[in-house]
Amino acid sequence: MRKSRQRLWMVGGAGVILAGALALMLLAFGDALVLFYSPSEVAANPPPAGERVRVGGLVEAGSVLRPDQGGALFTLTDTAATIRVSYDGSLPDLFREGQGIVAEGHFDHEGLFQASNVLAKHDETYMPPEVAEALRAQGVWQGDGDAGEAGE
Structure with missing residues (x-):
């Protein structure tokens, strides 16, 4: 050759x-x-059932239920739409009503979001960038500084 x-x-x-x-x-x-969705985006164009996604928003006041068998059921909102979330694990210590969170998981066939991970902000000035951007677009979040930066 x-x-x-x-x-x-x-x-x-x-x-x-x-x-x-x-x-x-x-x-x-x-x-x-893993794509991020706000409650309004889910209402307008829901992801397919079973697809792994992140959803973020504010925990709606009065929506948190803690069943006897553990975990929690709560509602996420961006004031324009809501998402019902089910979580079987232990919630972060900073989780509370009115707080911005990001939940990772998938939607079931009934439209309930089955979260496998819940992330809460770590101090008074931090908001996850995806949540802050979605809430700013709705005119809800009035945070100081850039999204995703912690106060020092």
């Missing part, structure tokens, strides 16, 4: 290997991607 043909086979083989590696990276990236 001539050297030019041998080089051509090597370049072609390397191209196939690189294409395979790129395909695997894109597949892994797609599995790790």
